[in-house]
Amino acid sequence: MTQELTITKGGLLTPRDVVTNATNQARVLMDIVDKTKCYQVISGKKYLQVEAWETIGAFNRVHATTEWINPIIRDGVVVGYDAKVILINQDDMAVGSAIMPCYFTENICKGKEGDAKDKACKSAAQTFATSKAYRMNYSYVAILAGYEPTPAEEMTEHDSTEPNRKEHYCETHKVNFFKKGNMKGYAHTIGNTKEWCNEIGDKPATAPPAESATSATPDGKAGKVEAPQTGEKLTAQMVTSVINKATKMGYTAEQLKTLLFVKFGGGVQTVQDVPRSEVNKLIEAIEKGEEMK
Numbered sequence: 542m543t544q545e546l547t548i549t550k551g552g553l554l555t556p557r558d559v560v561t562n563a564t565n566q567a568r569v570l571m572d573i574v575d576k577t578k579c580y581q582v583i584s585g586k587k588y589l590q591v592e593a594w595e596t597i598g599a600f601n602r603v604h605a606t607t608e609w610i611n612p613i614i615r616d617g618v619v620v621g622y623d624a625k626v627i628l629i630n631q632d633d634m635a636v637g638s639a640i641m642p643c644y645f646t647e648n649i650c651k652g653k654e655g656d657a658k659d660k661a662c663k664s665a666a667q668t669f670a671t672s673k674a675y676r677m678n679y680s681y682v683a684i685l686a687g688y689e690p691t692p693a694e695e696m697t698e699h700d701s702t703e704p705n706r707k708e709h710y711c712e713t714h715k716v717n718f719f720k721k722g723n724m725k726g727y728a729h730t731i732g733n734t735k736e737w738c739n740e741i742g743d744k745p746a747t748a749p750p751a752e753s754a755t756s757a758t759p760d761g762k763a764g765k766v767e768a769p770q771t772g773e774k775l776t777a778q779m780v781t782s783v784i785n786k787a788t789k790m791g792y793t794a795e796q797l798k799t800l801l802f803v804k805f806g807g808g809v810q811t812v813q814d815v816p817r818s819e820v821n822k823l824i825e826a827i828e829k830g831e832e833m834k
Contacts, residue, residue: 574589
């Protein structure tokens with residue numbers, strides 16, 4: 542079954558025609574966006590990126606063109622750029638426009654200097670203005686397709702809930718842990734269930750120190766070492782999270798084994814052997830890159 546898009550040239554559409562046309566466009570848009578993933582998930586809602594807004598424009602034979610880019614000056618210093626974008630239809634008539642700024646403090650410019658920062662800022666300002674112009678004309682199409690009317694580019698980095706795999710990220714369930722209100726530590730719900738997954742090390746248990754023991758060091762020498770504290774064992778999920786963190790930090794299997802010995806003694810040969818009460822110590826050591834030389 543094919544889906545036809547209603548493209549009009551001149552004339553007025555009845556309200557029914559407008560809804561029918563927008564609904565047809567929304568159906569095709571959903572299919573394209575789902576395949577290309579040109580959206581961002583923010584607070585559980587989907588926001589279209591500029592490519593999706595340009596697709597809506599193409600449905601209506603409208604394209605965007607930049608009219609101007611001007612520097613934003615504060616106290617004699619350029620702090621960013623404004624860009625004005627105009628929407629042009631097939632008859633070469635302006636049917637919409639928008640002005641949007643981009644500042645050097647925004648994510649797109651971080652880590653860049655000189656001409657690279659200048660270029661990135663100008664480009665981002667045009668992208669922001671393009672999305673805004675299309676949004677002002679065709680937000681109803683996005684809404685009919687089940688997306689938020691605000692372009693993804695207008696959402697700040699603080700609003701984004703795209704996974705940050707460097708901090709408070711659950712490798713098992715591929716989502717971020719969060720902490721708010723009266724929560725004691727970082728956690729997340731598991732799917733649509735009422736069960737929770739807690740980030741390891743949030744609330745370490747206490748355990749009495751164990752007696753000393755004699756064991757072989759990683760280089761084969763004997764020595765007196767402290768046996769690990771007794772306590773609840775790590776779950777398989779916790780073990781996986783620790784190993785993933787070590788791998789991301791660049792640890793080899795031998796370096797991790799050495800770190801375990803230095804921190805817990807010969808009684809701990811693998812991550813599975815680490816008591817839950819001591820996992821904070823291991824995580825801190827991994828984040829510091831101890832014993833990686």
